[in-house]
Amino acid sequence: MPREAPYLAVADVLRARILAGEWEIGGRLPSRARLAQEYAVGRNVVQRAVDRLIVDGLLEGRAGSGTYVRVPRERLRLVRSRHRDRRGGPFLRAEAREPGRADAWDAHSQVRVAAPEEIAERLDIRPGDLCVRTHYEFLAGGHPVQLSDSWEPMALTEGTPVVLPERGPLAGKGVVERMRRIGVVVETVVEVPRPGRADRAEANLLGIGPGDLVLRIERTIYDTDGRPVETADMVVPDARREVVYEFGVDRP
Incomplete structure (x- = not known):
């Protein structure tokens, strides 16, 4: 079986932590450098994982500020x-x-x-x-x-x-x-x-x-x-x- 891409594995872990409420809605995630150190991966891997969760609607990036858990919007x-x-x-x-x-x-x-x-x-x-x-x-x-x-x-x-x-x-x-x-x-x-x-x-x-x-x-x-x-x-x-x-x- 092919091994899952590292960024997908990191995205899955971050998704689980977000859904479990580890970071509150509107809360700021740790820096890319800190997450890279925590998961023993390169910053580019963390970046791709975060980008994946932004596309999925769980996170949002704010220029010059960081990455935050997206506030749910009324549909x-x-x-x-x-x-x-x-x-x-x-x-x-x-x-x-x-x-x-x-x-x-x-x-x-x-x-x-x-x-x-x-x-x-x-x-x-x-x-x-x-x-x-x-x-x-x-x-x-x-x-x-x-x-x-x-x-x-x-x-x-x-x-x-x-x-x-x-x-x-x-x-x-x-x-x-x-x-x-x-x-x-x-x-x-x-x-x-x-x-x-x-x-x-x-x-x-x-x-x-x-x-x-x-x-x-x-x-x-x-x-x-x-x-x-x-x-x-x-x-x-x-x-x-x-x-x-x-x-x-x-x-x-």
Whole structure:
């Protein structure tokens, strides 16, 4: 049988000590040097073991301070529902009434951005065709809870009052209302959720650790002719949000 890697063995021992309550929630772990001496291993082994437990959500590193037992965060529901939209009121406003829901967002748009190949395929346009790209950081109580990168083909919106999602007469009203303003009726929303790990840039923006679990949602919105009018990549931190999909039932 192959021998377990030393850092995994150290990670298992540290995990057991953390779960047994040897260090209280929010408590600081001993230094890497002290742990290396205690387990008779190199500091790099301890570092890899600690990194593993950060990825697992048991620890968090604080720059210039050390490593701490992570304070458990309340995991709130994020309901994805067009059914709720049809029952009454705009989608985002209905969800905003739920505890921990996004109540504000920062957005930055870039115009005339060439569509990369993957985005072009999703929007059924040619690679290099011009788009409006908007980066969103959604906040709840001042804390980041979701990221989103949205792409809209400029061939659809250029020269109209809704070319910029967060400016103009329908700023912040969402894709459905903005498209309706220019005579485009949205009919279908397709979302593809995939589990993933936060990269360093995403972790910094979301206030989580690099490698923490996230849910990546690829969303594309279509009009009544089946034409894609917007596509977006959303990132939701798994430790803070439980994503739930809600569907209505068609009645005879």
